[in-house]
Amino acid sequence: DTAVSQTPKYLVTQMGNDKSIKCEQNLGHDTMYWYKQDSKKFLKIMFSYNNKELIINETVPNRFSPKSPDKAHLNLHINSLELGDSAVYFCASSQDFTGEIAKNIQYFGAGTRLSVL
């Protein structure tokens, strides 16, 4: 079974449309993240959620709205898509800090390649 799974893998859409990307993890982790990888392969964090609560929001346009119905899912909804939104979006998850051993390894999904035409 895939640990962190994203759907769809590819998403092609027109400018101005609204689209969603889904992410699910079966690792029992408490924290989930969204990262964006641009055309030059640069990876940058967008959001993180811990137990359904927003923790990190890195100056992302408010057209992007993450939603976490439970701690195993973190979906990304994008309104009014723009050409510059074309990128690969990665979901990741990690376990909470527990005791002296930080379990802060982030495991990534396979990515969703979004192309806005």
Add this chain to the structure above:
Amino acid sequence: AQKVTQAQTEISVVEKEDVTLDCVYETRDTTYYLFWYKQPPSGELVFLIRRNSFDEQNEISGRYSWNFQKSTSSFNFTITASQVVDSAVYFCALSEPNFGNEKLTFGTGTRLTIIP
């Protein structure tokens, strides 16, 4: 602010050669974590290693080894006897501890091509 620099944009070596990928980081924190991830042509991000800032021991895992030197703020990655399957983009990353809510700051990646 945290920063990770991977000065080598692209490297090509012939199969079976050894290759070292450089990573230099900047942080004001005394406690931090360093990572390497591999992104093969198929596109997924694969975790390779995490190193705690208090643990400067070098690590070896099969053909992979990592050299962490706090004095030079470097965390270099060496592949010994490279193979075609090692062809990928490799990312070095840095995070500060935040009770499980760490954000990874990535370098720009090094594209490694192993020539058969």
